[in-house]
Amino acid sequence: MTALASNYLTPGPRDEDWRFTPLNRLAGLHDGSAVTGTPMVRNVSENSGVLVSTIPNQSVPSKIIPTDAVALRTIENATDVLKIEISKETSVAEPIFIDRTGSSNVGANYERIIISVGAFSKATVIIQNSGSANLAEDIEMELGNSSDLTFISLQEWSNDSVHLGRHQAIVGPDAHLTSIEVSLGGSLVRLLPRVDFEGSGGSVDLYGLYFAGSEQHLEHRVHVEHSTPNCRSRVSYKGALLGENARTVWFGDVAIRAKAEGTDTYEVNRNLLLSDGARADSVPNLEIETGEIVGAGHASTTGRFDDEQLFYLMARGIDETEARRLVIRGFFAELLRNIKNEVIETRLIDHIDRELGKVSS
Numbered sequence: 001m002t003a004l005a006s007n008y009l010t011p012g013p014r015d016e017d018w019r020f021t022p023l024n025r026l027a028g029l030h031d032g033s034a035v036t037g038t039p040m041v042r043n044v045s046e047n048s049g050v051l052v053s054t055i056p057n058q059s060v061p062s063k064i065i066p067t068d069a070v071a072l073r074t075i076e077n078a079t080d081v082l083k084i085e086i087s088k089e090t091s092v093a094e095p096i097f098i099d100r101t102g103s104s105n106v107g108a109n110y111e112r113i114i115i116s117v118g119a120f121s122k123a124t125v126i127i128q129n130s131g132s133a134n135l136a137e138d139i140e141m142e143l144g145n146s147s148d149l150t151f152i153s154l155q156e157w158s159n160d161s162v163h164l165g166r167h168q169a170i171v172g173p174d175a176h177l178t179s180i181e182v183s184l185g186g187s188l189v190r191l192l193p194r195v196d197f198e199g200s201g202g203s204v205d206l207y208g209l210y211f212a213g214s215e216q217h218l219e220h221r222v223h224v225e226h227s228t229p230n231c232r233s234r235v236s237y238k239g240a241l242l243g244e245n246a247r248t249v250w251f252g253d254v255a256i257r258a259k260a261e262g263t264d265t266y267e268v269n270r271n272l273l274l275s276d277g278a279r280a281d282s283v284p285n286l287e288i289e290t291g292e293i294v295g296a297g298h299a300s301t302t303g304r305f306d307d308e309q310l311f312y313l314m315a316r317g318i319d320e321t322e323a324r325r326l327v328i329r330g331f332f333a334e335l336l337r338n339i340k341n342e343v344i345e346t347r348l349i350d351h352i353d354r355e356l357g358k359v360s361s
Contacts, residue, residue, distance in 0.1 A: 002122075006026050007089065008085075009067070009194070009300070010030065011023060011030050011031070011069055013082070013105075017221070018030075020219060020251075020281055021217070021219060021249070022164065022188070025069070025162065025185065025187065025217065025254075026162060026164065026186045026188065026240045027162045028134075029070055029073070029108055029134060029136045029164050030069055030070050030073075030164070030291060031069075032073065034134065035106035035107050036107055036108060036109075037106050037107020037108050037109055037133075038102075038104045038106070038107065039064070040102045040109050040111075040133055040135070041100070041112075042096050042098070042100050042104075043097075043099045044082070044084070044096070044097070044099075045094075045096055045097040045289060047088060047094055047096050048091050048092070049090040049091075049190075050084065050085070050086055050096055050336075051084075051085040051086075051087070051151070052124070053081070053085070054080045054081070054082055055080060055247045055321060056327045057065060057078045057080050057321065058082075060081045060083075060112070062075050062138070062140065063140060063142070063170060063203070064140075064170070064285065064324070065167055066101045066168070068166055068192060070136050070164045070166075071136075071138050071166040073136060073233060074110045074111070074137060074138040075112065075138055076183045077110040077136075077221065078110040078112040078129055078138070079110070080112070081112045081113070081114055082111070082112070082113045082114070083113075083114045083115075083116070083178075083197070084096060084098075084114070084115045084116070084125060085116045085118075085161065086116065086117045086118055086121045086123045086268075087121065088118030088119040088121055089118065089119065089121060090120075090122075090123075091110070091121065091122045091123075092107050092124070093104040095124040095125070095126045095341065096123060096124065096126070097126050097128070098113070098125065098127045098128070099128045099130075099297065100127065100131025100135075101129070102129075102130070102131035102132045102157070102158075102161065102315050103131060103132065103133075103351060104132055104133070104161070105132040105134050105158075105160050105161055106134075106172075107215065108135075108136060109133055109134060109136070110136050110137070110139040111136070111138075111316070112137070112138050112139075112140075112172055113133065113136060113137070113139045113140070114139075114140045114141075114142070114199065115139070115141045115149070116141075116142045116144075116145040117138070117144055117148075117149045118127045118140065118144045118145050118147065118357075119144035119145040119147060119197075120144075120147060121144070121148070121225040122149075123148075123149055123150070124149040124150040124151075124152070124338075125149070125150070125151050126152040127139075127151075127152070127153045127154065128153070128154045128156070129150075129153075129154060129155050129157055130155060130162050131156075131157065131158060131160050131161075132157070132162050133157065133161050133163070133166070134349060135161070135163045135164070136164050136165070137160070137166070138166050138168070138169070139153075139165065139166070139167045139168065140169075140183045140284070141167075141168065141169040142170050142172075142176040143169065143170065143172050143176075143177055143202075144172050144175065145171075145172045145174060145175065145199070145341075146173070146175060147172065147175045148175070148177075148293045149176075149177050149178070149202075150176075150177075150179075150180070150321065150340075150354075151158075151167070151169070151178070152179075152180045152182070152235065152339060153179075153180070153181050153182065153289075154182045154348075155181075155182060155184060155185055155186055155189050155191075155226075156185045156351070157183055157184040157185035157186035158185060158186075159186070159187055159213075159216070160187055161186040161187055162186065162187060162188045162189075162333075163188070163189045163190070164189075164190045164191075164266045165192065166191075166192045166194065166338075167179070167181070167191060167192065167194070168194050169193075169194065169195045169204070170196050170198055171196070171197050171198060171203075171204060172204065172233075173198065173199025173200055174199070175199075175202050175203075176202070176205075177195065177204045177206075178204075178205045178207070179193060179205070179206045179207065180207045180208070180209075180339060181193060181206075181207070181209070181210075181220060181237075181270075181336055182189075182209045182210070182347065183208075183209075183210040183211075183338075184210070184234070184351050184352075186216065186218070187216065187218075188215070188218075188219075189217070189218050189219065190219040190220075190221075191219070191221070192221050192222075193206060193208075193220070193221075193222050193223075193225070193296045194224075194225070195223070195225065196223070196225045197226060197227060197232065197260075198226055198228065198230045198233045200228055200229050200230040200231065201229040201230055202228070202232075203231065203232040203233070204224065204232070204233045204234070205236075206222060206224070206234065206237075207232045207236050207237070207338055208220050208222075208236070208237035208335070209237075209238055209239070209332055209335045209336050209348075210237070210238075210239040210240075210354055211240050211241075211334070211351075211352055212239065212241045212242070212243075212244075212246040212247060212248050212264060212278070213355055214244050214245060214246055215243070215244070215245050216243075217245070217247045217248075217249075218239070218247070218248045218249075219249040219250075219251075220237060220239070220249070220250050220251070221246070221249075221251040221253075222235055222249075222250075222253070222267070223254075223257050224255070224267075225257075226254065226256045226257060226260040226263045226300045227255075227257040227259060227260055228259065229259065229260055229261045230261070230262035231264075232263075232265070233254065233264075233266075233267075234265070234267075235252055235254070235265075235266070235267035235268055235351075236238065236268050236334075236335065237250050237258075237268075237269045237270075238270045238271075238272075238334075238335055239270075239271045239272070239279055239280065240268075240271070240272040240274055240328060240331065240333060240352075241271065241272070241273050241274060241278035241279070242274040242278065242355055242356070243275055243277065243278065244275075244276075244277040245277060245278075246277070246278040246328075248271065248281070249280075249281045249282075250267065250281070250283070250300075251283045251285070251317040252267045252269060252284045252285065252298065253285045254267055254285070254286050254287070254298070255287040256287065256290060256296060257289050257290070258289040258291060258344055259290075260293075261292040261293065262293065262294060263285075263293045263296065264293070264295050264296075265286075265295070265296050266293035266295070266296070266297045266298065267284055267299075268299045268300070269282045269284060269300045270301050270331075271301070271302040271303075272302075272304075272305065272328070272331060273302065273303065273305075274305060274328075276355075280302045282302055284298035284300045291340040305324070305327070310323050310324065310327060310350075313326060313327070324328045324356055325353055325356055327353070328352065329349065329357055336348060336349065
């Protein structure tokens with residue numbers, strides 16, 4: 001595996017999966033030139049019914065071997081694996097928090113996390129990232145029969161951070177996954193959420209929210225693999241861009257294989273450009289190998305601020321700055337509500353409001 005990662009899988013500017021990504025800003029995480037850096041501080045909350053352990057990396061093979069070079073390097077180079085296990089038939093009342101704080105963006109951090117949810121269990125896992133770091137991560141989620149997992153990943157890094165990650169979910173029969181990816185901080189963030197269904201009746205709701213400021217590059221490449229019958233997926237990502245050279249990339253790929261009869265899927269990406277000099281790339285894609293499906297569709301829009309909405313609010317006595325905030329809050333409200341944590345929602349809204357304060361009147 002080392003030879004694969006270090007040789008022909010090393011990304012180049014002509015590789016389709018990397019053509020939107022500025023390779024010179026990846027801090028060597030993609031080509032093996034990065035040296036190990038200062039470990040991040042990692043804290044995990046204590047929850048009844050949850051087993052948290054740290055085990056040697058080499059003793060835990062990946063259930064689905066990635067083709068992504070950075071994910072391969074992470075599986076090779078991580079020191080250990082943080083494993084979160086929820087026993088079967090267990091409902092965890094409070095969210096399981098994993099707080100990670102970086103203190104230096106010199107060198108690389110490689111992190112593996114496995115989240116295992118037993119049959120007929122329910123849990124929420126919230127990963128909070130902050131500080132300065134160069135992080136390559138591989139997160140694997142395994143959902144047992146009829147289980148329910150909410151996975152929330154919050155990227156609130158300092159502006160000098162680089163974060164590259166694969167978030168792989170294996171969804172069992174009649175299980176349900178809600179995934180919420182929020183990317184607000186960092187110099188460059190590139191996340192690869194992926195779902196594979198292991199049995200009929202599985203269902204996923206994948207949400208994403210991102211706000212790119214000047215010189216930030218925020219990239220999300222989503223893949224949903226429908227290879228079993230009668231499964232459902234919904235993908236909804238929204239982003240706003242503000243500032244010179246603010247850049248976002250969203251790539252949504254849903255594959256419906258020949259055996260996946262009865263599939264019901266839809267994906268949408270919406271981007272709002274708040275200033276000149278910002279660029280959003282949006283590429284929705286469907287691969288359909290059977291006509292025996294419930295439905296499949298996609299949508300993508302990228303546009304400027306809605307002046308009619310702004311005029312409507314200002315005509316009712318609301319000043320322009322507050323009117324802009326209200327419109328943007330409305331744009332993100334649907335996704336923020338899914339977090340269902342008032343403290344986190346308020347913190348994210350405050351972050352967005354600070355960015356919106358940079359919009360010239």
